Amino acid sequence: MHAQLKTAFETGVLLQPSWRRLNLVDLVRSLARLAGVRDMEQGEGTRRLMQEIGPADHLIFVLVDGMGMNLVDRLPQRSFIKSRLRMEIQSLFPTTTAAALTTVATGEWPNKHAVTGWWTHLPEFGCTSTILPFVDRYTHRSLTERGLSADTVFPCKAYHPRMTHQPLSVVPAKLPNTLYSVYSRGGTPGVGYWALDDGINEIIKHVQNASAPTYTYLYISDVDSLSHLRGWDHEDVLALMTFVDGQLGRLSETLSSRAKVVISSDHGHTTVRLADRLAIYDGDPILDALEAPPSGNPPTPMFHVKKGHSAQFVRLFEERFADHFSLVSSDEAEAMELCGPGKMTEIAKRRFGDFIGIARGSLTLKYYEHGKVPASDDFGGHSGLT
Structure with missing residues (x-):
């Protein structure tokens, strides 16, 4: 392990991912098994x-997107969430919504489900995707126009159809019929809500009227969206x-006498100062060594290096x-089991690229297309190891 990275782990500047600690994968698998998915893998956690x-x-x-422990700690002691906090669990790496939601959908680690971040490079298809909207990163055109589908892009299937409990996904109104949302619930029923209280009412009615066991998934995106825009510690977020x-x-x-409610998150947030947003622009010599601009996420950029250019790239970086x-x-990421236990699948290894940059603090490194600059970025960020 790199000396500076090791020091950052040992001093607590960064949190080292470990499948040996209770984590999001353990939680997802436990809920799946409790909902009747008998073939779901299970370990001690x-x-x-x-x-x-x-x-x-x-x-x-x-799942409250973006609700890290730093935000929970700001809630009053008598608040519902803080007063009922049972335990802390670790997110996964990369700590980004795209990777985490695909784990929530499949019960698999990123080294198996192969979704590497908001921008997932798909070398097998010759493009970089913005994976949740299922579009090309640069043209913003649907990947379906390239002939791609959920079956061709996502190697792991959602477990929801294997439940004995009847599944229902309740998500923000713009999401239930999107390709990713349908994939992530395995084609099982899903409904949208415009306001959270309406979504809560939908779940209450659904459970109270149920005549068979149910599993309901509620996804809340507003906290993450506002934390990006304002910064996680802004009074509006609280x-x-x-x-x-x-x-x-x-x-x-x-529903206290009828249902069990489990609340968690996919990741937390940090605030990134303008001075800590490092940039790569068109014409940068480092791009000459790459097959595509850095993908993944700004705190953990992923680099697909041209054959024979590794030494040049490492030197420039x-x-x-x-x-x-x-x-x-x-290879080092695999040996450190950063993205999950055991070996990466071949497709995951190709998508994670040849090298991963890991910010040692609240920093980002991002490729900016023509006309875009760091000052236009959000205040809040995540996907690193802070």
Whole structure:
């Protein structure tokens, strides 16, 4: 392991991913098994969380996107979420919505499901995607125009059709019929909500009227969106989080005798100063060594290097970015089990690229297309190891 990266882990500047700690994968697998997915893989962490949650005829899993522990800690002690906090679990790497939601959909680690971040490079198809909207990163045209589909892009399938509990996904109104959303629930029923209280009402009605066991997934995106825009520590984010807290308290209280409600998140947030947003523009010599501009996520950029250009790329990267980023080869990432236990699948290894840059702090490194500059970026960010 690189000396500076090792020091950052040892001193607590960065959190080292480890499948040996309770984590999001354990939680997803425990809920899937409790909802009747008998072939879902389970380890010690999954079994522990299954015991902690316990069986229930009606399970409700709430994912509050962007609700890290730094935000939970700002809630009043008597708030619903903080007063009922049972344990902390670790996210996965990369700590980004695209990778985490694909884990929530499949129960697999990123080294298997091969979604590497918001911008997932697809070398097998010769393009870089913005994976959740399922579009080309640069043209913004649907990947379906290239003849691609969920079956061709996502190697792991959603587990929802294998449940014995009846699944329902409740997501923001613009999402239920998108390609990714349909994929992520395996084609099982999904509905949208315009306002969170309406989504809560939908779930309450669904569970109260159910005549068979149910599994309901509620996805809340507003906290993440506002944290990006304002920064996670902005007073507007705390006000929104207080509203979300109250609505989830209402959900739990109304269904307390009928359902178990499990609340978690996919990642937290950090605020990135303008001076800490490092840039690569068109014409940069480092691009000459790459098959495509850096993909993945700005705190953890991924580099697909042209054949025979590795030494050139490493030299250019180290000269400019070594003070703030550690450069890890895909083989080193695999040996460190950064993206999950065991070996990466071949498709995942190709998509993660030849090297991953890891920010040692709240920094970003991003390729900016013509006309775009760091000052236009959001205040909030994630996907690193802070």
